[in-house]
Amino acid sequence: MIEHMRWPWSSRNTLPLLHVDIDEGEGPTVVLVHGIASSTTTFTNVIPMLLPDHRVVAIDLLGFGASPSPADAGYTIEEHVEYLERTLASLDVGRCILVGHSLGSLIVARYAATHAEAVRALVLVSPPVYLPPDAFGDPVERTAMGLYLRAYEFLRSNKRFTIRNAAVLSRLSPIKDVLEVSERNWRAFTLSLQHAIETQTAVSDIAAVSAPVQLVYGTLDPFLMPGGLRIVEQMRHVSVHRVAGGDHVIRPRMARVVATAVASVAAREFRVG
Template sequence: MSHATTATAHAALPLETRVARFPAKQVAVAPQHIVSYREADSAHSVALPLVLLHGIGSGAASWVQQFEALGATRRVLAWDAPGYGESTPVAAASPVASDYASVLKAWLDALGVARCVLVGHSLGAIVAGAFAAANPARVAGLLLVSPAGGYGAAEPDVRTSKRDARLAMLAGLGPAGLAETRSANMLSPHADEAARDWVRWNMSRIVPHGYAQATHLLANADLAADLTTFTGRVAVAVGAEDGITLPTACARLARIARASFQTVPRAGHAGYIEAPTAYNTILDTFCRASDASAGNRSFE
């Protein structure tokens, strides 16, 4: 069944019904530390696993349309980042990307994933970049979707003001208020109501402490620096109407990473939610190319 046919078959169902097919799981990665995640596991597939990292206002469930479309041919895994869902927060109050990358390594170890195609959306791209830089042999391909670059290279007052403004917004609005006032910024004007509802649903379920730690991560991180050290396969994609991680900024990161770059028409920041067919094609094409370069010749 094609990705388009699969999407059509599921589209009539409520998203909460669809995500229930991929229930949250938990795995211990250290004493008293767990990671919650969801997966679609294609039995006996020789394809590389696909690992999906969500952004600051989201969670593992946001990838349901990717589970449906891509899980038929490969194992697809999406975590709730530390401090999200039921995942244990990182220890540092003001963490850096390597703190999250270390948990990612422990999670993949626990699941027996030795090598994968790694996809990071927005803040997830920061974690993906840090992991790839530290563990290049484990990443057959790195795909950054609307990547956030972080403010680690900015002037201290810029870093502080960006961090404090987001923390104040969290304190004033809480998760439900953030979902109501900020979710529209994640999408283009072309998004349908189902996509808008799904972005709100995911954002309303953030855990304040985890979101606050992720805000510090955003202030501390410098994705560009990590991309200069990773020499493997990299691609960058961004919605043409992304108002959060602007296409010009994403193109700069692509140049630094010596990566292929593409924009997706009529898509905003959470493009994989509002334009799943286009993004599933991008992910599938990138995964198959990574399979082939890794020696899985049947995927050329």
């Protein structure tokens, strides 16, 4: 059973809200949650496809974009969910469709697992579903998972290298300002990487979700672990959409798949609900 870790009421009531970059449109509510070292810019290609028929809410994660960066934040998955919960409550979104990208997909999966009454459907885009290396029976996958974790540890331990190379990747990205690792968000980046990606419970969270789940990912995404994805793909409530040639960035082609997935679950859920 997944425990819903909550802050003491006195502390929760003083937490700042996350930055809501967009709250526009009418129709079924779709909440967009970006990944690590990014912002709502992640969904640049998705938002125009959703706005004609949906209320679109796009939120910056704790420590990223224009959201607050509390000095005492640990950037655990529980903390990210707690801030998301309070922010959504302040917007009165009701039952919504949650779309998460990368780290955002792990956060919305935990939110959906612990707030079943608030979620109509879940769309997970490019989720880095990781398991401990010794959980893999295949020695190749076990080695690959170990290499991912060592690479992330290297990034966290080499600040100058990481910031410099993130800036290069940002300039090469097809979406302007989609990636930021800087002095400003360094703490949020390293702690979110360590406490919410490297250490995670995504498989059990997704298994515990009662709402329908749409899984979208590119076949050339370098951050995905095939062994973890296979476990999720076999779950009965999960529908899979593979984007041939797609990588980790939500380019127009992947954006169309995401928008179609949202529209399909919105139509189904609202016929039922």
